Amino acid sequence: MSAVSGGSRASARTLAVVGGGAVGLAVAWQAAEAGWTVTLYDPAGDGVADGSPGTRAASWVAGGMLAPLSEGWPGEEKVLAFGAAALGHWRRFGARLAEVTGESPYVAAETLTVALDAADAADLRTVADWIAGHGHDLRLLDRAGVRALEPALARSVRAGLLATAEPAIDNRRVLRALRAACRAAGVEFRAEEVAALDDLPQARVVLAAGARSALLWPGLPVRPVKGEILRLRRRPGVTPPPERVVRARVHGRPLYLVPRADGLVVGATQYEAGFDAAVTVAGVRDLVADAEAILPGLGEYELAEAAAGARPGTPDNLPLLGPLDDRVVAATGHGRNGMLTLALTAAVVPPMLDGEIAPEAESASPQRFPASQLSPAGVAR
Numbered sequence: 001m002s003a004v005s006g007g008s009r010a011s012a013r014t015l016a017v018v019g020g021g022a023v024g025l026a027v028a029w030q031a032a033e034a035g036w037t038v039t040l041y042d043p044a045g046d047g048v049a050d051g052s053p054g055t056r057a058a059s060w061v062a063g064g065m066l067a068p069l070s071e072g073w074p075g076e077e078k079v080l081a082f083g084a085a086a087l088g089h090w091r092r093f094g095a096r097l098a099e100v101t102g103e104s105p106y107v108a109a110e111t112l113t114v115a116l117d118a119a120d121a122a123d124l125r126t127v128a129d130w131i132a133g134h135g136h137d138l139r140l141l142d143r144a145g146v147r148a149l150e151p152a153l154a155r156s157v158r159a160g161l162l163a164t165a166e167p168a169i170d171n172r173r174v175l176r177a178l179r180a181a182c183r184a185a186g187v188e189f190r191a192e193e194v195a196a197l198d199d200l201p202q203a204r205v206v207l208a209a210g211a212r213s214a215l216l217w218p219g220l221p222v223r224p225v226k227g228e229i230l231r232l233r234r235r236p237g238v239t240p241p242p243e244r245v246v247r248a249r250v251h252g253r254p255l256y257l258v259p260r261a262d263g264l265v266v267g268a269t270q271y272e273a274g275f276d277a278a279v280t281v282a283g284v285r286d287l288v289a290d291a292e293a294i295l296p297g298l299g300e301y302e303l304a305e306a307a308a309g310a311r312p313g314t315p316d317n318l319p320l321l322g323p324l325d326d327r328v329v330a331a332t333g334h335g336r337n338g339m340l341t342l343a344l345t346a347a348v349v350p351p352m353l354d355g356e357i358a359p360e361a362e363s364a365s366p367q368r369f370p371a372s373q374l375s376p377a378g379v380a381r
Helices: 022-033 077-101 118-133 143-149 171-185 210-216 281-294 296-300 335-352 359-364
Strands: 014-018 037-041 106-108 111-115 139-142 159-163 188-190 204-207 223-233 245-250 253-260 263-267 302-313 320-323 328-332
Touching (some): 014 022, 022 037, 022 171, 022 204, 022 328, 037 171, 077 335, 118 139, 118 159, 118 245, 171 335, 210 302, 223 281, 245 281, 320 359, 328 335
Parallel strands (some): 014 204, 204 328
Antiparallel strands (some): 139 159, 223 263, 253 263, 320 328
């Protein structure tokens, strides 16, 4: 791994994308197709990511849910509107990825949120009513309705909320497709650590370094939020995984089960732990216990992988999409919804390089935060 050295700045339509996770790859691909000469900087390079150090780690351990409605809650109107817009971009984006790879990125077509007690069931009704008030549809199910859809779920499940418009994708399949798309579009990959954005020779820069973005732009309101996930492989003869994404709260902890071709992804813990990438015994214990409470047959699966990543969180759970100065554009802070908001980000960020701000991206403008956070020196200009 070498450091990027300075040099004379190019004046042509040259672009540096800093960060090789899903967001950086998607922006690099779309910018290249829009006529930019793109160089993508990431220490992990253009190899197959393994979730080890590098800005790609959070993308590598994601669940892949596209569920802005199921995650909605009264008072989070801007988050809901942004997420719903992002979901709308996935139809075209997913089709383009399928063209590149010859395989669909989707692993489930619907999301089912379940309740184990009366309080959780009441919350499902609250969400359903609030979502309906914003023009979206979620279907409430009783115990029998849940079991008709997913008979392997625990008998203790007493209610459900079905989102027929919320699919899930295989995040690792998407990463492979995005790398292939970037190569086809002529993106140059540089396996280099960027020490300072001013060192880059390109005319424009997109900062897409995830949770590490604030290391390159001090004061930027992006912080690492640790999350642990498990990947479970189905063994012969055991209960098949659910066909849908299954979400729940167990003992107050959020849980999701996302099907994969060979099993399940189970997630996710959430800690304010900086860049700690260690998988803890407590995290694995809680995920396994909570998952078994929802899918009792899960104990017979093989524990294939336990991994942790640092999600890039912001104070209001919306990303940062837009200019930081006359050269640098932010594409970071996507939090736990990086895969959901990926398609919208890829659509709106390249036009920003030419001064075009899409209306659906206005709520994610970095300018919603104080100017002192938008200066790389931490001082308002």
